[in-house]
Amino acid sequence: MLRKLNFKVLINNAKFSTIAVPRVNDQNLDLKAAKPFHEIPKINRLKLIINYLPGGKYYKKGLNELHRSLSKEYGNIVIMPAMLGKPEIVFSYSDHDNETILLNEGNFPNRYSFEILKYFRETLRPDVYGGEYGSVASENGERWYKIRTIINQVMLPPKNVQQFVQPIDEISNEFIDFIRKRSNDTNDEILGKDINLWTLESMASVTLNKRLNLFNEKFIDPRARELIQCVRKFFIMTVDFELNPSIWKFYHTKAFKEYMEVNDKLLNTVLSFIEETMENMKNTTDNNQEVEGILQKLLKIDKRVAVIMASDSLFAGIDTTGSGTIGVLYCLAKNPEKQEKLRQEILKIFPNKDEPIDARKMANMPYIRSCIKEALRLFPPVSGTSRTIAKDLVLSGYQIPAGTVVVTWPQLFYRQEKFFPKSNEYIPERWLKESVKDCPHLQVEKFHFLPFGHGVRSCPGKRIANMEMEVLLINLLRKFKIEWHQDDMKVNSVLVNIPYGDIRFKLVEL
Template sequence: MLIRCASRPLALGARAVSASSSKPCAGAAAVSKREDYYKTLGEHVDESKPPGWDSARPFEEIPGPKPLPIVGNLLRFMPFVGELYKIPILGMFQKFREQYGDVVILKGIPGRSDYVYIYDTKDIENLLRNSGTFPVRRVLDVFVYYRTVARKDIFQGIGGVLTVQGEDWFKIRTVVNPILMQPKTVQQYMSKLDGVAGELAENMRHFSRLNETHQMPDDFVNELYKWALESVGIMALNKHFGCLDLTTPQDSDPKKLVTAVLNMFKHLYLIETSPPLWKFISTPLYKKFVKNLDFITSIIVKTIDEALAEPIDESVPEHQLSVLHRLGRKDKRIAFTMVMDMLIAGLDTTGKTLGAILYFLAKNPDKQAKLREEIIEVLPEKDSVITAEGLGKMPYLKAVIRESNRIAPVAVGTVRTTVKELVLGGYQIPKGTNVTVVSICTSNSSEHFKDPEKYMPERWLRDTNDEYSSKNVHSFASLPFGFGPRMCVGMRFASLELELVLMKIIKNFELSWEHPDMEFASHLLYGINNPLKLTVKELTR
């Protein structure tokens, strides 16, 4: 059985796709049309002036890096010559605020729209609460172009929640939310996800025995990406890829898929931080991006076709089916793109998050010991089975994840295109302006969190009432999953994956870190930037 859009099958396995067929010169026109589309999305919103509009300073007076003649601000980000090139993303945003204040504009990047950055939590709340019924979020143009123009024969009008806006986005979320955002739906996968977590733990045990230092190899983070793919595969397709199996060849499709997704994100980052020449000519970087994404698409479509070809036991309740089968009963086209988005987006994001958490726990043995104590209290025996009720008794586990997301969120900010006129930081912000909530700065600021550099999961516990308590913090100071209708659709899945794998790892191993502090960097997504060479000691209990 194939997924069908309109009257034609969505299958890449039967035919090849080539980068030469993508015609990037059409990109400028396609993106230009989308600019007009963004401007009309909020026409249903009340057009009355917001309070304080007449007394606010005009948009043109928002401070920011002054564009240079001809090259604008692009030179500041160029390798070797730009003063912002080697500055970590957090440092760059902090520098902007120190120099220009709570509202900053970055303009003069050839081929890019101007962006306003906001840092004050009151402005952040104002923006996000006034984003309308269908919040508009800027998306990656080259990714949208791939699905809507270059490969429109494959996706046929359904770009997925990552690429659509307005009512089209709302219709998709209306279908997927009851399946992806309900706790009871997510919990059905606990047993199989626990098995995948066990595979990662076994690999850690294997690597720890390969040398006298018991350190993980330089490429250990790749095991986390494989774990993430396996976990998403279980939920989306009820499929076990086998890429955590150390005997599986490196040239197998699942392991090649992991590499291709990671490379795709690298290409996306380079495309997004370079002049958008791909809109006019087929650049070498654009060709690499399309080649990788074509491979990813072909493998995922093949996997989807195989999953749908297997007969379904009609006695199995619907809530126990895979996301693919459950969504497929409602809309096959949405099922196709949603599963593809889950496999692509869920790999790098969740893998990076787990890497950061393991690092923070290794660096903070007292927090690690406290987490282990909580886990053993709920799961005292080696073969104890975790349940939803058991998870509910682990507040410190959830706090560990949340504190890591505070310090090192994979998304450094949230972007909205204003659907109405707003006043932010005393400035007039016209409708149709791209505004970035620099949440990585607010979540790492001493204005909101005492000793923000300290890893303290206790901040998030209900019984914490001292100066470290998050009860004293503005609710918009840390938004790792976004806010409102456009908050991360995979939030519950990601949380469950992390909770189960951390229970498995911390119960079986003692982690330590014997190297200089980890560097964090943003290559589209924010995360660890050095080899995750954890020292792993097996626990015998």
């Protein structure tokens, strides 16, 4: 089963493990002593199917619950057998293994995922996806690397992100006006669906250079309605095809055809927005130059790169940022003393309630960043990821050959006392340098907290998402006290962790 093992890699791995707290990471040096792959515990197929049926322990439980259960039942490592065209997958729940995988992923980390999306892109829309650039989220290898290199140059530099503080500030204020008008100033509330509009409006402004006017019925762009419907359907159907047993690889069902149509509509809507921007760019004279945003920068390189990035951002950036935003609002509403501490930081920098937010001033706000980070720990939008490992590795004492798909689930670390003391409490201070100095046990190791992933395949939108959440918080907290009066928030763990149920934040005007 195991092909020839690559010793060089393993020695490199040992060299890399210089993490703050001393740890033993030399299992890889003893490859010959590692147990063979076939001895890894394997989930029984029939038992798994029964557990997924009504009455079974995984029925409607979501992915996080599934992995928590499996880790309790089998320990750090278990094999999910091949099923319905999906390969055999190793589930790994050890922090040590996670570190080994990430440190050995090389320049082309290969994520096994989104097969149906890849099918649509390669088979039905080669006009966009068939060239030298693959997609960012669903492609691997050199074609991924090529587009990802461009995306990094455009999306990651802080100055390119800061450029969007002003439009996002404007959108936040429109959002607040929308909430106020709806409730006639008596009972201001933010609902879960409002946050979805906020993230879509913000994302369109960043990656499509387009205001959809979702908070203004009169001026709403008609294509926006199509976009909202498609994004929602796309998400629900992707979850269905990716996570649930499906026969699409063998037979194209009605649902499969509908999914292809939704993808097509989504792509065509993105294309129409982008073509409009290209037209505007042609008409922009030198004296009338707009500030060049992310979309314009990408368009100058290649229109297909711009289209691919905009579609991938709709796919990867909306539900994640929405879920992160709801998570941080919830944590602050449930912890009024932390909310007040954050308000004091905000008012120190922006004492005037209506003062426009200045990107430079935002740099001096360590507590807001800690509040967001700590909320992402308790309510991470993304729980885990997968890699088809490029090199033979040893995980949890077993030999794992190159080419094996391994799913890791870092969310399982986030509420463990040994990694995060008082792990169920919301303590933003654990991320502040000065608190850690006085209280070293609060120090967090790098591989125990990866809300945006790690390394070259980590999230290219992380700075944008953080900036969006910061701008919204600054605007909300200097105007309102945020309260939560419902039962504890629940989260549905599908491709992204989605808060659900009665999401309702009460706003009390200050």
